[in-house]
Amino acid sequence: MRYILLDRITEVTPGQSARGIKCVSLTDDVLHDHFPGLPLYPGALLIEATAQLAGFLLEVTENAPDVESPRRALLVAVDRVKLARACEPGDSIDLLATISRSLEGASQVSVEASVRGESAMRGVLTFMLRAIDEPRIHEQRRSLYRIWTRHLTPPVRIP
Numbered sequence: 001m002r003y004i005l006l007d008r009i010t011e012v013t014p015g016q017s018a019r020g021i022k023c024v025s026l027t028d029d030v031l032h033d034h035f036p037g038l039p040l041y042p043g044a045l046l047i048e049a050t051a052q053l054a055g056f057l058l059e060v061t062e063n064a065p066d067v068e069s070p071r072r073a074l075l076v077a078v079d080r081v082k083l084a085r086a087c088e089p090g091d092s093i094d095l096l097a098t099i100s101r102s103l104e105g106a107s108q109v110s111v112e113a114s115v116r117g118e119s120a121m122r123g124v125l126t127f128m129l130r131a132i133d134e135p136r137i138h139e140q141r142r143s144l145y146r147i148w149t150r151h152l153t154p155p156v157r158i159p
Contacts, residue, residue: 005049006095009056009148012156017098018057020148022049022113026089041087046121050111051075054097054125056145058107061099062129063159070159071129072137073107081123091115105129 005022012018024031024041031039055073063070087093094114101108106128113121132138142158149156 003045003048004052004144005045006052006056006148009053009152009156012057012060012149012152014057014061015099017096018053020049020053020095020097022046022093022095024087024089024091024093028089031089039089041091041093043081043083043121046083046087046093046113047078047081047111047123047125049093050095050097050113050121050123051125053095054109054111055127056148057097057099057109058127058129059141059159060145060156062107065157065159067159069131069133070138072132072141073127074130075125076106076128077126079124079126081121083121085115085118085120087113087115087120093120100124 006020007023009018009020026039030042030045034040034042058073059070096112098110099107100110109125111123111125145158
């Protein structure tokens with residue numbers, strides 16, 4: 001993953017929902033050009049931050065602990081997204097992903113982002129779950145998931 005847009009997962013209930021945090025900092029490269037003199041976190045990256053949380057939720061929900069090559073969540077559709085509030089440096093964005101519909105090999109996840117209780121974004125993301133025969137992808141995801149969840153008790157089973 002080139003852009004890691006989720007800083008921490010704060011809670012997860014496999015099969016239901018996950019919460020996370022994205023902290024916007026003036027050191028985020030994208031803020032230097034979006035916009036000079038008025039740095040705002042791009043809505044497309046806010047959608048991607050929720051997609052990373054939702055993908056994690058689906059992967060810990062759908063994969064058994066002993067699977068050598070787990071299925072990975074691939075974002076295939078973004079629907080009904082509404083951006084309601086600009087996010088800027090210093091904001092701690094609360095992210096929520098809730099599984100709304102699951103079929104064999106596909107899931108829809110409702111996502112929300114808010115800052116200090118005020119809605120910043122909401123929408124519905126659709127994912128396909130695919131087996132990927134590439135050990136580097138699995139190693140990368142497992143490493144990232146361990147970082148995101150290292151403080152959770154009990155520990156999350158990482159696929």
